[in-house]
Amino acid sequence: MKRVLDSLRRRPRLAFALLTVLLAALPFIMGFGLGNSWVRVLDFVLLYVLLAIGLNIVVGYAGLLDLGYIAFYALGAYLYAWLASPHFGLHLPFWVVLPIGAAFAGLFGVLLGAPTLRLRGDYLAIVTLGFGEIIRIFMNNLNAPFNLTNGPQGMNLIDPVRIATFSFGKPLHFHGLTLPPTYFYYYLFLAFTLLAIFIALRLQDSRIGRAWAAIREDEVAAAAMGINTRNLKLLAFAMGATFGGLAGGLFAAFQGFISPESFTLWESILVLCMIVLGGMGNIPGVILGAILLTMIPEALRYIGDLQRATLGHVVVDPSDLRMLLFGVALVSMMLFRPAGLLPSRQRKREFAAENGVAEQEQASLYDAKA
Amino acid sequence: MTSPLLSVHGLKVAYGGIHAVRGIDFEVTKGELVCLIGANGAGKSSTLKGLMGLVPHSGSIHFDGERVQHAATHAIVARGLALVPEGRGIFGRLTVAENLDMGAYIRNDKPGIKADLARAYELFPRLAERRAQLAGTLSGGEQQMLAIARAMMGRPRLLLLDEPSMGLAPLMVRKIYETIATIAGEGVTILLVEQNANLALKVSHRAYVMESGAITLSGPSAQLANDPQVRAAYLGE
The missing domain is CATH 3.40.50.300 (P-loop containing nucleotide triphosphate hydrolases)
Known part of the structure; x- marks a missing residue:
C-alpha cells in the first residue's frame, strides 16, 4: 500500500487522473455496490466537507474559535427557501439564489465579527455560540406577526436545482437505468467542494493566509508587523460565513425542506469536531475529518440489522452507540494523535517540539558566547 | 537644531x-x-x-x-515605526524564516527584502543556522534576536x-x-x-x-x- 502511494507521489499526473476517475465513478460504485441511500450519504459528505473547509478558515487559519458556525449554513438555506419556494411565490434560478445566499451569510459573518473583534478564545466562543442559537431561535419564532420562516414547521417545496430545462428534482430514466436526483447533486456538490478546496489552498499560502497565521500566533505582534488585524479578522469571518451560506443554499435545494431543527448547536460542534479530528489548519485533514464523521455514523446503522439477524432483536440502539463511539474516537485522538489525524506541518512540529523546547532553553542559557 | x-x-x-x-x-x-x-x-x-x-x-x-x-x-x-514588544512576541509556531518574512509584511520590493534578509542572517548567524526551526523552540536570547531582526525587516x-x-x-x-x-x-x-x-x-x-x-x-x-x-x-x- 505504501509502495503504491509512493509511486503515485512520483507520478502526479497519473495520481490526478486516477483521482478524477474515482471521484467521477464514486456515486455509481456506492450506488450499485451498497445501495442508493449511500449516494445520499456521499452528498452529505460533500456538504460537510464544504462546511468544514469554511469553518477551518475561521478556526484553523485565523485562530478564532467559532461555535455558532451553523448559523451561516442556516442563513444560506433560509435565503434559498425565501427566493425559490412557494412561500413568497418567488422562483429564482439557483445560480442567482446561491450567490445571494452566500453573500447574505458573509454579511452576517461581518456583523458577528465586528462586535467581537476584541474578544479571544473562550469569550469569543461563548459569543459565537450565542449568535448561533439566536439565529436558530429567530428561525423558530419568525412565523408571527409576519410569517417569514414558517416557524418550527419549516419551509417546504423548495425548488430543486434546475439547469436549463433539466431539473435535479426528478429521477432520470436512461436506457432502462434509473438515476435518482442524488447522483446529479453529487456532481454539483463535488464541483463546489473542489472550488472551495482550491480557494482554501490558495488562501493558505497567500499574503492573507500568512497574516492570519500571524494573528493566530500573537495578535499584538501581528499588528506591530503592519497587519491590519481588524480587517483581516473580519475577512476571515466573512469568508468562512460565505462558504457556510453556500453550503446552506445547496442543502435547501437538495432537501427541498428546511426547518430550524437542522441547525442546532450540535451541528456546529460536529463541524468543529471534523476539523479537530482531521487536523486543524490542514485541508486534507479537514476533508478526512468530514468524511469520517459523516460516513461512520451511517455505517453504524448496519449494527442494528446485525443485531436483529444474530440476536433476533435490537439490544443496543445504533444511534446511542454512535455517540459513544464518537466520544471514544475523540478521546483516543487526544491520546494518540493530539494534532489530529492528518495534522498541518505547523501543528505537527508544535506538538513534536514540546519536549525539545525545555532542553533547548536549558542548554542555551550558558551558550551566549557562541 | x-x-x-x-x-x-x-x-x-x-x-x-x-x-x-x-x-x-x-x-x-x-x-x-x-x-x-x-x-x-x-x-x-x-x-x-x-x-x-x-x-x-x-x-x-x-x-x-x-x-x-x-x-x-x-x-x-x-x-x-517598528516595535519589538515586551516579551518578544515572536510567532512561536512559525519557523525563524517565516517570522522574518512576516517582518517584511508591509514591503513589496522583493530584491530589497532579500538583501535585508541576508543582512539579518549576517548580523545574527545564530538565526541563519536555525532558519528552518520553529521560533518557539529557540532560547530566550535567540528569540530576542529574532524579534529585533524581524522588526528590522520592515526597514x-x-x-x-x-x-x-x-x-x-x-x-x-x-x-x-x-x-x-x-x-x-x-x-x-x-x-x-x-x-x-x-x-x-x-x-x-x-x-x-x-x-x-x-x-x-x-x-x-x-x-x-x-x-x-x-x-x-x-x-x-
Whole structure:
C-alpha cells in the first residue's frame, strides 16, 4: 500500500487522473455496490466537507474559535427557501439564489465579527455560540406577526436545482437505468467542494493566509508587523460565513425542506469536531475529518440489522452507540494523535517540539558566547 | 537644531481608572539612540504601546512632522515605526524564516527584502543556522534576536525596543546590547525602554527617567549616569 502511494507521489499526473476517475465513478460504485441511500450519504459528505473547509478558515487559519458556525449554513438555506419556494411565490434560478445566499451569510459573518473583534478564545466562543442559537431561535419564532420562516414547521417545496430545462428534482430514466436526483447533486456538490478546496489552498499560502497565521500566533505582534488585524479578522469571518451560506443554499435545494431543527448547536460542534479530528489548519485533514464523521455514523446503522439477524432483536440502539463511539474516537485522538489525524506541518512540529523546547532553553542559557 | 523625528507632547495613557502615563513630553532626533529608563510599573511600556496605537491614549504625537495619534497600528507601522514588544512576541509556531518574512509584511520590493534578509542572517548567524526551526523552540536570547531582526525587516525609521534584556542570562544580555549598538551605529534611530539603567545609559546618547507615569529627569546619558540621584535610585548605590 505504501509502495503504491509512493509511486503515485512520483507520478502526479497519473495520481490526478486516477483521482478524477474515482471521484467521477464514486456515486455509481456506492450506488450499485451498497445501495442508493449511500449516494445520499456521499452528498452529505460533500456538504460537510464544504462546511468544514469554511469553518477551518475561521478556526484553523485565523485562530478564532467559532461555535455558532451553523448559523451561516442556516442563513444560506433560509435565503434559498425565501427566493425559490412557494412561500413568497418567488422562483429564482439557483445560480442567482446561491450567490445571494452566500453573500447574505458573509454579511452576517461581518456583523458577528465586528462586535467581537476584541474578544479571544473562550469569550469569543461563548459569543459565537450565542449568535448561533439566536439565529436558530429567530428561525423558530419568525412565523408571527409576519410569517417569514414558517416557524418550527419549516419551509417546504423548495425548488430543486434546475439547469436549463433539466431539473435535479426528478429521477432520470436512461436506457432502462434509473438515476435518482442524488447522483446529479453529487456532481454539483463535488464541483463546489473542489472550488472551495482550491480557494482554501490558495488562501493558505497567500499574503492573507500568512497574516492570519500571524494573528493566530500573537495578535499584538501581528499588528506591530503592519497587519491590519481588524480587517483581516473580519475577512476571515466573512469568508468562512460565505462558504457556510453556500453550503446552506445547496442543502435547501437538495432537501427541498428546511426547518430550524437542522441547525442546532450540535451541528456546529460536529463541524468543529471534523476539523479537530482531521487536523486543524490542514485541508486534507479537514476533508478526512468530514468524511469520517459523516460516513461512520451511517455505517453504524448496519449494527442494528446485525443485531436483529444474530440476536433476533435490537439490544443496543445504533444511534446511542454512535455517540459513544464518537466520544471514544475523540478521546483516543487526544491520546494518540493530539494534532489530529492528518495534522498541518505547523501543528505537527508544535506538538513534536514540546519536549525539545525545555532542553533547548536549558542548554542555551550558558551558550551566549557562541 | 533639526526638527526631531519623533516628538511627543502631553502623552497620557490610562487603563480604566489607572493612569499609567500622566502627560509626558519627549523627543527623538534622527540617528539618536534614546533610552527611557525607570522601575517596574513606571509607564515605560505603556508609552511605547501608546506610540504604536495599541492602547487608547491622548496627547500629541508627531512622527517626521506628521500627527500619528489615533491612527491604527498598521498605519503607524507603515509610516516607519517598528516595535519589538515586551516579551518578544515572536510567532512561536512559525519557523525563524517565516517570522522574518512576516517582518517584511508591509514591503513589496522583493530584491530589497532579500538583501535585508541576508543582512539579518549576517548580523545574527545564530538565526541563519536555525532558519528552518520553529521560533518557539529557540532560547530566550535567540528569540530576542529574532524579534529585533524581524522588526528590522520592515526597514523602520524608528525602532522601539521594549526591555530587550528581560529574562535573559547576563552573557546573552551583553550580546543583545552589542547588537543594539551595531544597529544604532548603522544610523537606525532607536528608542529603548529598559529597567536595566546601567546598560541602557552606557549604550544610549540621551536618556529620560520615568517615575510613576511622569518624566522626572532627562539629559545626556553620560551625565545622567553620574547623577547622584540616578545612581542612588537605579544603579544601586
